Amino acid sequence: xxxxxxxxxxxxxxxxxxxxxxxxxxxxxxxxxxxxxxxxxxxxxxxxxxxxxxxxxxxxxxxxxxxxxxxxxxxxxxxxxxxxxxxxxxxxxxxxxxxxxxxxxxxxxxxxxxxxxxxxxxxxxxxxxxxxxxxxxxxxxxxxxxxxxxxxxxxxxxxxxxxxxxxxxxxxxxxxxxxxxxxxxxxxxxxxxxxxxxxxxxxxxxxxxxxxxxxxxxxxxxxxxxxxxxxxxxxxxxxxxxxxxxxxxxxxxxxxxxxxxxxxxxxxxxxxxxxxxxxxxxxxxxxxxxxxxxxxxxxxxxxxxxxxxxxxxxxxxxxxxxxxxxxxx
Ligand code: 5GP
Ligand code: MN
Numbered sequence: 001x002x003x004x005x006x007x008x009x010x011x012x013x014x015x016x017x018x019x020x021x022x023x024x025x026x027x028x029x030x031x032x033x034x035x036x037x038x039x040x041x042x043x044x045x046x047x048x049x050x051x052x053x054x055x056x057x058x059x060x061x062x063x064x065x066x067x068x069x070x071x072x073x074x075x076x077x078x079x080x081x082x083x084x085x086x087x088x089x090x091x092x093x094x095x096x097x098x099x100x101x102x103x104x105x106x107x108x109x110x111x112x113x114x115x116x117x118x119x120x121x122x123x124x125x126x127x128x129x130x131x132x133x134x135x136x137x138x139x140x141x142x143x144x145x146x147x148x149x150x151x152x153x154x155x156x157x158x159x160x161x162x163x164x165x166x167x168x169x170x171x172x173x174x175x176x177x178x179x180x181x182x183x184x185x186x187x188x189x190x191x192x193x194x195x196x197x198x199x200x201x202x203x204x205x206x207x208x209x210x211x212x213x214x215x216x217x218x219x220x221x222x223x224x225x226x227x228x229x230x231x232x233x234x235x236x237x238x239x240x241x242x243x244x245x246x247x248x249x250x251x252x253x254x255x256x257x258x259x260x261x262x263x264x265x266x267x268x269x270x271x272x273x274x275x276x277x278x279x280x281x282x283x284x285x286x287x288x289x290x291x292x293x294x295x296x297x298x299x300x301x302x303x304x305x306x307x308x309x310x311x312x313x314x315x316x317x318x319x320x321x322x323x324x325x326x327x328x329x
Contacts, residue, residue, distance in 0.1 A: 012130040018150045020116065020130055025089035026056040028082065032102040033062050033250070034278075037069055038205055039096035042140040044074045044223055045162035046093065049153045051184060058083060061094075062104030071203050072165060073158040078100035091116055096140035098124040098299045099104025108185065118143050120170075122290050123299050136212030138178040142186065157194030164195040164203070171204050172256070176303065177285065215240060219254045219269070227329055228291050229263040231321070235270040248274065255280045266292075266324050270309075272315055277309040277316045281324075292323040 027050055029043035040061070047057040059078040069075060074075050092114055097103065098121040099111075117128035120137040137143045141163045148155060155163070167187055171179045174187070191197055215236065223234040244250070258267035259282040266287045271278040277295075277303055281289035282304055289305040296319055298307020309316040321329075 010126055010131065011133045013082050014132075014146055014150045017118075017130055017132045017147055020091065021050065021151065024055070024091040026058075026060045026087045027317070028060050028086070028090055028286075029090045030092055030094045030103050030107070031059070031061040031078070032095075032097040033104040034040055035061055035063060035066060035069070037072075038139045038141060038166040040065065040069055040075065040078070041072060041162040041166040041169070042070055042095040043093065044078075045141060045166070046095075046118075046144045046147065048158050048162065049148055051202070052324070053151075056087075056090075058086065060107070062106045068203050068207060068249075069165075071199065082108060084154045089112065089179050093118060094128065095144075097121070100127050101195040118147075121299060122301060123294060132256065137177075138180070138183050139166040139170040141170075142183070144265065145186065146314065155190070155193050160190040160193035160195035161200070164190040164197065165200050168197075168200050168204060175203060182322055206322055208253065209246070209250060211244050211246035212253065214244040215246040215250050216257065216265075218244060219251075220257060222314055223258060225261070226321075227265070229261075230265040231267070231324065231329055232261050233268040233270070233317065233320075234258055235272055235317075237272040237313070243275055248304075251264045255282050258282070259284060266329050268317075268320050268324070270313055270320075272313050272316075277311070277313060279309055281305045281307075281314060281320070287324060287327050287329055289324070289327070292320070292327045295323040295326060296320065 029047045031039040051057050051269050061078045061079055065075045067079050092110055093116045095118050113129045113265050115128035117131045118140055119133050120135055120140055120143055122135050124133040132143055134143050145163055218240045219234045223232055225232050255269040265284050267282045269280045281293055283289040288302050290300050290302050293299055293305035293307045296307045300306055
């Protein structure tokens, strides 16, 4: 590996990736742990398209499909098990992750030659034989659209639903700064192709369990503000989950509220359950939280990132604050 080469220099071209997709006959679409609408929607969209081309497609995901994504077509086929008769030259397509570690510990040992990495994260490690990494894309799903167009694949209702889900997930329902005119045009095309925007909105952004709303209240009660009002953070622990009858899937909304406080430039949520501490970071645009997360072994995007911290909550809070200060908080 040559060090310090930019992603633009090493990323695979659309032609190269399409040639590989056409050449292979079997595929495993891989989503990351704690899957969201982008990793899952991108894998399902490409999987459905490849099936229509007569290819054999499986979906590997360590964690179960979250409740709010079970409306996605083919999501009932997603599994942790790999069929015993999978050909050895199957192509493993990783979607929406900057390194293979994000796929979790159940991922089998793989030959790099059989890995295609499709992603839009800053700092993707280019772990595949082919790395279709486009950080300017709003979602991994819109990277997949480029491939579908090159393959002249018809974007039908199912594929459109999956892709629009990736866009709405990663733009926060068209609110984040990655919502360009091109993204809105593409979204309109997807709606015309049959994607039900209202259903996706309802499934992803509404439809919250009462437990999630109670947990939001508890986490907001614990919120602290510092650095002259520029930093807001809170936590969720085992006890709070139990108290609200909630689980990890009910934590999603919280970080957005912390970030939305007037004057806040960076927000952090510490999820202290299931062993290690999972940290979500968000920025309002000045502080690069991807760089802050990367200092502690995590990653993501300029305005949204995450990491896993091994240690106590006070240690995690101190380390994250220091990383944010190092990035200009
Ligand atoms: P979330 O806070 O929603 O879990 O994650 C926000 C963003 O950061 C997502 O784009 C996600 O892929 C990325 N991210 C979250 N956790 C990690 C991590 O442990 N490692 C890396 N590389 N990226 C992460
Ligand atoms: Mn994404």
